[in-house]
Amino acid sequence: MKRIIGVHYWEKKIHLCWAEEESISTASFNLPQELRKDDLLKQEFLLEGLFKAIRQYLSEKLSINDFGLVICVPDDFGVSDIKTLCAAGLKSETEVVDTIPETMAYAVYVYGEYDFDGRMLSTVIGENRIGIAEYEFSDKGVEKIATYVAGAWNGVSFARAPYINSYSNRLFDATPAGIIFTAGSMNGCMTFEQSFKKYVKESETFVHRNMEMKMMDGHSIVEGLGYMCGKLEERDAFMGLGIMNGLSPYEFFIQINDDIYEFLESEMKFPKTAGMELRRLPESGQGAERFTLLEKKGKEFVKIGAVNVPDSNLSDYYKKAVWIGTHVDDKREFSLIVQNIETDSYIEVPFEADAAESSSEKTEDVPGFIEKILPIIDNLEYASKFAKDQDNPYTQGIIQSYTQAIEILEKNGVTVISGEGEPFDFNLQNAVAHVADVDLPENTVKQVMQTGYMYKGKVIRTASVIVAN
Numbered sequence: 001m002k003r004i005i006g007v008h009y010w011e012k013k014i015h016l017c018w019a020e021e022e023s024i025s026t027a028s029f030n031l032p033q034e035l036r037k038d039d040l041l042k043q044e045f046l047l048e049g050l051f052k053a054i055r056q057y058l059s060e061k062l063s064i065n066d067f068g069l070v071i072c073v074p075d076d077f078g079v080s081d082i083k084t085l086c087a088a089g090l091k092s093e094t095e096v097v098d099t100i101p102e103t104m105a106y107a108v109y110v111y112g113e114y115d116f117d118g119r120m121l122s123t124v125i126g127e128n129r130i131g132i133a134e135y136e137f138s139d140k141g142v143e144k145i146a147t148y149v150a151g152a153w154n155g156v157s158f159a160r161a162p163y164i165n166s167y168s169n170r171l172f173d174a175t176p177a178g179i180i181f182t183a184g185s186m187n188g189c190m191t192f193e194q195s196f197k198k199y200v201k202e203s204e205t206f207v208h209r210n211m212e213m214k215m216m217d218g219h220s221i222v223e224g225l226g227y228m229c230g231k232l233e234e235r236d237a238f239m240g241l242g243i244m245n246g247l248s249p250y251e252f253f254i255q256i257n258d259d260i261y262e263f264l265e266s267e268m269k270f271p272k273t274a275g276m277e278l279r280r281l282p283e284s285g286q287g288a289e290r291f292t293l294l295e296k297k298g299k300e301f302v303k304i305g306a307v308n309v310p311d312s313n314l315s316d317y318y319k320k321a322v323w324i325g326t327h328v329d330d331k332r333e334f335s336l337i338v339q340n341i342e343t344d345s346y347i348e349v350p351f352e353a354d355a356a357e358s359s360s361e362k363t364e365d366v367p368g369f370i371e372k373i374l375p376i377i378d379n380l381e382y383a384s385k386f387a388k389d390q391d392n393p394y395t396q397g398i399i400q401s402y403t404q405a406i407e408i409l410e411k412n413g414v415t416v417i418s419g420e421g422e423p424f425d426f427n428l429q430n431a432v433a434h435v436a437d438v439d440l441p442e443n444t445v446k447q448v449m450q451t452g453y454m455y456k457g458k459v460i461r462t463a464s465v466i467v468a469n
Helices: 044-062 079-091 102-113 168-173 186-202 219-232 366-386 393-411
Strands: 003-010 013-019 024-030 067-073 096-101 118-126 129-138 141-152 179-184 212-216 251-256 259-264 273-278 288-297 300-310 322-328 334-340 346-350 414-417 429-435 444-450 452-455 458-461 463-468
Touching: 003 044, 003 219, 013 044, 013 219, 024 044, 024 219, 044 079, 044 366, 067 079, 067 102, 067 219, 079 096, 079 300, 096 102, 096 219, 102 118, 102 129, 102 141, 102 179, 102 219, 118 186, 141 168, 179 186, 186 212, 251 322, 259 273, 259 322, 288 334, 300 334, 300 346, 366 393, 366 452, 366 458, 393 414, 414 458, 429 444
Parallel strands: 003 067, 067 096, 118 179, 179 212, 429 463
Antiparallel strands: 003 013, 013 024, 118 129, 129 141, 251 259, 251 288, 273 322, 288 300, 322 334, 334 346, 414 452, 444 463, 452 458
């Protein structure tokens, strides 16, 4: 029987869980130093190393060789992130059976431990990140209602918290939930409580001002993940658990040639089939129409897939009212559906992750390339900064190489993120520590521990910094 193993990357360690007959077993191990990154699950070029380390531990320590993984992911993960994770697993000959957001895993644990119905807020505070989502507890199980906050957070103010979309802060203020559960380190939970109470006190719109708060450590997330593993293995003790989750917290759009249409709002539910009606199918006159599936994260559109459909295949759909949508299967593969509303005839074409484009449309994966060479740039930077003899010819060569590397990056659209002595910006920086310094204003970057980089306005890696006060 294939074992279902839960995986949670927490505090630079891998935590594993699996279901026994009526209980959950757990284990944890340290990753190699080069894999201990805050955003490891989003670093595509590191994922193969992650899967290799998990396979090795399961085989050598637990004698488990036939398995599938359920990976607990941060709540800001969308379809594009999940597809990258699954593709890396496939490349590493490791099956990713499913993914589950951290707040969902935590909510499942709470559901198993506490006997009450109704709404609750599930909050997970990790290293420099946060997730807040609302859940409904009922006889049917655990249902996600909405994700409000998810992403990098400095723990200081909800005024600048990473709300998942432009209106989720208003929904957050109006939540009917009467209790908020937080999971994380003691320091993280305490910081969150202070920030949350301050936000509620200062807000004129927050409805439930007397919300009860309960705190637990991060291990509860792993326990909830284990319940999920038991259900997927169809063990009797876990089959009564209902888990109604979605695929992404973001909005989805279909681009037809140059026109973009929203077809699914961010309600954390991605049904098998979703779409919208158009009075008339756009025509390019170029012999084919290009359909692109987009996921909107903040102000950025991320391409999930695209397909070129010859106009000969669309002859029954031009100049007519049509329904345009997508279908997603259990393997998270998407297909395009074009349906004639009058006749109900339709065509279904799979979206391709790397759909063929004309030579004039092809673009290089510059951000991906930059990510791969950053460890080399980091080594040159560290060697330049911390060499004892700056006048040594060998050291001078390293400094010159580092300077030239930065110049080449900047000439090709890359911007260095540092910010020492400037106000902290959670969009560009990741606070790894806070210190007191009477000589610096509050929330000022005191020291840059690791340089960050942007490419044409898109953050490739945030700068890791120490923040004063």
